[in-house]
Amino acid sequence: MAAVKSKSKKHDDQKSAAKLLPKIERKSRTAEVLDALVQMIEAADLQIGDALPSETLLADQLGVGRSTIREALNRWEGLGLVRRRRGSGTYITANIKSSKGLGSTTTKLEAEGLLRILDVRRTLEKEVVQRAAQNISDGQIEKMRAAYKKMERLVNDGLRWREADHEFHAVIYEASGNTMFGQVIRDVDDAFHASKVDNSPFEDPAFGFRSVPLHANLCEAIARRSADDAVTAIIEILDLVEREVRSVSQS
Helix, strand or coil: CHHHHHHHHHHHHHHHHHCCCCCCCCCCCHHHHHHHHHHHHHHHCCCCCCECCCHHHHHHHHCCCHHHHHHHHHHHHHCCCEEEECCCEEEECCCCCCCCCCCCHHHHHHHHHHHHHHHHHHHHHHHHHHHHHHHCCHHHHHHHHHHHHHHHHHHHCCCCCHHHHHHHHHHHHHHCCCCHHHHHHHHHHHHHHHHCCCCCHHHCCCCCHHHHHHHHHHHHHHHCCCHHHHHHHHHHHHHHHHHHHHHHHHC
């Protein structure tokens, strides 16, 4: 009986939290749904580990379809802000707070998600480039240099360059001798990119382009088969991107 009461109390708490939500007038705007959820979380003082109200409750209170709620929560899951458990619910896994500065709350949360991804990449990439420097073949060196030249050319021409960046790193993942490193990193990146809302500053081609010249150092360090220099180069790249992420989130 106590267990039943506990479940009932949790449901009542979720209903109370959901009542804090305003109606969303422009129903196609996932960003507005996310902003409303942030306001609810703060007003209800929900913490890491707490469950969000059900999709049905959220949809009813906001006046949107469940598919809109599902899309919003999927985006948050891609940012590492929540974890969705089939048959159980959606649970908060990070501090979700509204922006107190000039930047939007959505941008702030995207930035925090990207910083978490960079933290994962920092650990993996250092091992990857070290192994690549030790194992890379002459043919892979040629492919890596060609990929870098392509990326450099696209940046200089003001064109989209991130696909070339993926090609460059793909050669390095291949040279490491274990392509699973690359698969894990791509999966994490894909989850982040799928989570961004329209007009995200992190989708702007100008975001991150300043790191491209530093890729030349990484390319040549691996080509020289210098593991230490390769690790130093990848750290410099990730440090620069991290600073840029923080700058965007505060602007």
